[in-house]
Amino acid sequence: MSAIEALYIFDEHNTPLLEHTYTGRPPPGSTVLPLYLSHPSPRPSLIYLPNTNPATLLYSIIQDQLLFLCPCSSDTEPLQVLEFLHRVADALEDFLGSPLLASRIESNYDVVAQLLSEMVDGGVISCTEPNALKDVVEAPSFMKNLLGGVGLPSTTPSSLTPGATPFSLGSGRSPRLGPSGNTQGTSPVPWRKANVRHTSNELYVDIVETLQVTLSPSGRPLSAIANGTIAFTAKVSGVPDLLLQLGCPGGISNSVSLPVFHPCVRLNRWKERPSELSFVPPDGRFVLAGYEVDLLGPAALDSFSTSTTAKSAPKLNIPATVSVQPSLGPTGSDFEVRLQLNPRFAGKSSSPLPSATGSSFPGRGGLGRGLGGHPQGTTAAPSIEEMVVHIPLPASVKNVMDLRVVRGAGDAGYAPGDRSIEWRISSREVGMLISNDRGGGIGATATLRGTVIGQDEDEGLEGGAVSLSSNTYDYDDDQTSSYQSPSEAPSKTKDEGSDARKVKQNKVLMPSCATVSFSVKGWLPSGIKVESLTVDQKRSKGLGAGITPYKGVKYVCVSRNGVESRC
Template sequence: MNAVEALYVFDNFSPATTPILQHEWRSRPATTAASLYSLYKAQPPPRPSLIYLPTTSPPTLLFNIIHNNLLFLSPTTSEIEPLLVSEFLHRVVDVLEDYLGSPLLGSKIEANYDIVAQLLNEMCDDGFPFTTEPNALRDVVLPPSLMGKLLGSVTGLPSASIPSSFIPSPTKTLSTIPWRRSNVRHTNNELYVDLIELITATIAPSGRFLSARSNGTIAFNCKLSGIPDLLMTLQTPGSHKQKLGAPPSGGLGFPVFHPCVRLSRWRERPGELSFVPPDGKFVLASYEIDLLPSSNPKSATQPQLPVSLELKTAIGPQSSEFEARVFISTASLAPTTNTLSANPFGPRSSRSPAFGGSSNNPAVEEVSITFPLPPTVKTLTSTRCSRGEFHHEGRKVTWKIPTTGAFSGTATFRTGVVVKSYGGDDSEEEEEEPVDNGEYQDDQTKKTANVNGGNEEEKAKREKHAKRKMEMAMPRCALVAFSVRGWLASGVKVDSLKVVGGKGLGEGVKPYKGVKYLTKAGDIEVRC
């Protein structure tokens, strides 16, 4: 029967082949953990997340992920859904971080092996993933605490002297909602929403976008007592352009939701998210939006970015320099504010406005430009920049531009390159033999023509070859990175967030609600 067989955790940077955690759900695998680790290391990098090992008996599928310095291996000897095991390994990492704290270290796993063993037994029953939600696990597995460790280290302690709060009761009422633990109580009822988008784009030398996509995440941090029922409405620029027969996306491309979201409500009214949230931090939804939705990219509206780049190569007296000019401005960015309703969240808290203070004034931060250099470049000369600092390492130059305060303007970077000298390179193009066209020429005329014409041709060839080498040493593109607080490239925003039902919150309780927007540039490639 197809199931998860075992889990092994290694320190990826330790030469030891002994796992720091070894847990088997079914019969002990025929291949030992040390052998699997050696076979994994024998694979040439970059190693895929699923490796087939035909040399073992029986042949083994080895699933693996790396988190921090820890290597998680899960072998199976039967056909199984790959995404099932891969997602389970990521859930294990998330749960261990939730219990043991971030960052997840091998020393934490070894010091809390009893807690880890309980969690793995609850998360997987006889090899089948069962309970993987952190909120549900907290109802059955107590988190590690100082008092719990003290009580566990004392032997012969009368059970009457142990506080009942530290003893899991077999009759304890478990939550009927898998993703939310029971009896949630908070002194301050608060809701925090973070919308984060990552932009990837390719820009032609003319400045026209060849491709542009935005991958978004809606992250929640819920601190509400009881079992609240929430309704969040999203506003997107493309929400009114739903194609006939297309799945309801509400303007979001390829949406992926947390299990708490009621899909029936989303299908009826795209853009409305109705859900009972888990307690604490979780990802409510993720999506992907094409910033060039038109079938004809030339006629599509070009995205407006706060950072633009103009790159010139093969300039200067010897055509051995390149220059980059960066333009930073937030004037073209539409502030992510609410214009449809005066109070989207209902009654406000007296402590702070509903939206973050940076939404009306987007701030550009962490601007950096990376220039990949060809292997023919030996070093850089006469490098200067009007703002910031640069760092040359290997085959790339990184230029960081500080944007403290409300910086908006232009910054320039210019440098020259020195190419490597390889033996025989300068003589790649051999001088062509003069061709006799059959006409009569005396010996003296031929000799004079060969001397004068040969020198001119040789000089022209040398200049042409040197120019070509300089052109080959110029960067072909530049990579732009930045982040913007208070603005999203796709135009998505939270229109409203309300507590519409539930129980346990208390009469008259008005939770504080805050929303933040953040855009980060991933791989924005500007070609030259």
């Protein structure tokens, strides 16, 4: 079992904020920090330090510009220590707020010390669940800091033992230390707080998928992976027992691979029925499960090696694709970037009032109105948020001239010396492009063109030596045709050779790929959806008879430079 010997936290200026030693005699933070900084950036999460006594393995993560270091001098499980560091950062954000700032840690040392002591006992990881920690550690509050600053007790009367009178200056009684609501003991479920009470019972499911697609110069997909996360928010009284039913066109067992689950999920139920998640949720928001989906399918690799035609290539139904046409123009200095938009993601629906999720669940969260006056960002009318096309440039490019959007909309930005071009198209402009498309449902197209200028071209124009000939020529007007006619052929050949040389020189200045970033509300690349979410009244406790929680589902696809087209 991995032993956590110490934890060191440094701010963005590498100033020590906290040093907490659990067991043994680990090297201090003043020793391991210079050794960590001596490694070139980007630094790995695990660094071996042979110069310490004894030799030490140093684990590290960076959260909100804060550096977390954990030294270990014995054999450890690397993933367990790294996961512990992430749990510490998440717990501090849960109690102190997000983003995690150095000032918040400095002003709440008492809370941080209690958290670190509860999470590790004698070097052994004991409790890292946020809900369980909230049962034993009291979160800081404005009133607590205010009362403590003026010398009054910070514990409120509601946190006293049952039947106790409120604390007064003359009573001589001291309030019970500890978090409020812990009078009935700890919860039987490790990841859920005890005595949870909510006035409005609500259950929300947010499925977020990140899309990564690589396209060949011919437009054929080489790889397409969607990584999904099921975020769950439970605001239900008592101890509810839930059953989440998932569906997928090809079946969950055939589509989902590498699933990971929160400890609350009953794994035996999932193994028997891969589409069902049975669990008792923690209180509040948490990550229920994660998964990966290969959008090309298991037969994609075989099709790459056997098929030769474009029709037999795997098909993808994604919001947008991009292609690059380099070496255009007489000298090959122009390039063209073409963005193809899928008409399915226009953000409007033909139905009068579509449901938010295509199921019995009502939608939630910032739903706007489409161009036709219907709700957008739903499964019936998925909408594309702001789209960004990123075009990397070689280091030898000094400037890009005549950068313009010749078709479509958006703004393209570039400054001399930048290593890339950014072409931004807002969600409103995307909707207008798709709605104004007359391509018979193929999709709207936007085009960006530009001219690259290299280092050598500017130097030749600015600092090149110019030689002037002093020879003079006498000729008669009637002999003009006789001496010009034989020189036309060599001149034309010289121009053609010069253009060919320029095309070859400008070829290395052309962009070699382009990527698209976007987010889509109401659509998932994998096609996974929530079929049902039910509360088992027989297994649930403390919910109350006849109470039906409000349920909501939201689907979001996010791609950050995820759709890449090579040329």
